Amino acid sequence: GQNIDQPTEMTATEGAIVQINCTYQTSGFNGLFWYQQHAGEAPTFLSYNVLDGLEEKGRFSSFLSRSKGYSYLLLKELQMKDSASYLCAVRRAGNMLTFGGGTRLMVKP
Amino acid sequence: NAGVTQTPKFRVLKTGQSMTLLCAQDMNHEYMYWYRQDPGMGLRLIHYSVGEGTTAKGEVPDGYNVSRLKKQNFLLGLESAAPSQTSVYFCASSYSRSGGAGKEPQHFGDGTRLSIL
Numbered sequence: 001g002q003n004i005d006q007p008t009e010m011t012a013t014e015g016a017i018v019q020i021n022c023t024y025q026t027s028g029f030n031g032l033f034w035y036q037q038h039a040g041e042a043p044t045f046l047s048y049n050v051l052d053g054l055e056e057k058g059r060f061s062s063f064l065s066r067s068k069g070y071s072y073l074l075l076k077e078l079q080m081k082d083s084a085s086y087l088c089a090v091r092r093a094g095n096m097l098t099f100g101g102g103t104r105l106m107v108k109p
Numbered sequence: 110n111a112g113v114t115q116t117p118k119f120r121v122l123k124t125g126q127s128m129t130l131l132c133a134q135d136m137n138h139e140y141m142y143w144y145r146q147d148p149g150m151g152l153r154l155i156h157y158s159v160g161e162g163t164t165a166k167g168e169v170p171d172g173y174n175v176s177r178l179k180k181q182n183f184l185l186g187l188e189s190a191a192p193s194q195t196s197v198y199f200c201a202s203s204y205s206r207s208g209g210a211g212k213e214p215q216h217f218g219d220g221t222r223l224s225i226l
Contacts, residue, residue, distance in 0.1 A: 045214035
């Protein structure tokens with residue numbers, strides 16, 4: 001079966017750094033995506049990893065270790081607008097995604 | 110730049126009623142998907158299509174039917190709505206090639222909030 005785990009909720013302070021972890025056990029692996037979803041809105045693409053290592057994009061970075069079935073999303077210099085849910089998704093054959101339950105991040109002043 | 114458009118945005122149904130959710134994309138994507146999103150359960154794939162005229166079952170297909178008569182449109186039908194189908198429904202589309210378009214993500218519509226009483 002497919003199993004993708006993320007923490008349900010996290011809280012962090014404006015200006016700080018937060019790391020959201022994702023562990024996965026899936027039949028087949030063809031890349032890992034992170035999406036951001038504000039309440040009541042559509043998920044929007046943040047990052048993609050297919051090889052081990054760190055991908056950096058501005059204030060957001062994503063890391064992947066395929067041998068450990070582990071990824072994290074790192075958000076730096078947190079802003080209030082970063083309050084949202086963050087979804088980890090593993091791509092399997094074709095372009096099928098299996099999503100974790102999402103991590104709701106609350107940024108406090 | 111419409112992207113993926115879903116209609117309607119909100120709907121309330123009574124148990125046993127039927128309805129069709131519409132999804133349209135203007136990005137010439139081959140693949141289209143229907144998901145449902147429930148609290149604490151993330152996005153779950155209902156049905157998907159790899160091209161015009163084709164459909165396939167996803168993770169939670171029971172109680173739903175789909176059709177892809179035109180490349181740009183993907184319809185999700187509920188023949189006899191049940192309270193368990195109360196959810197937020199998202200349509201998405203993507204390119205088909207995970208190799209050459211490896212970084213290309215799925216693009217999502219704004220969702221349809223469906224309540225069944």
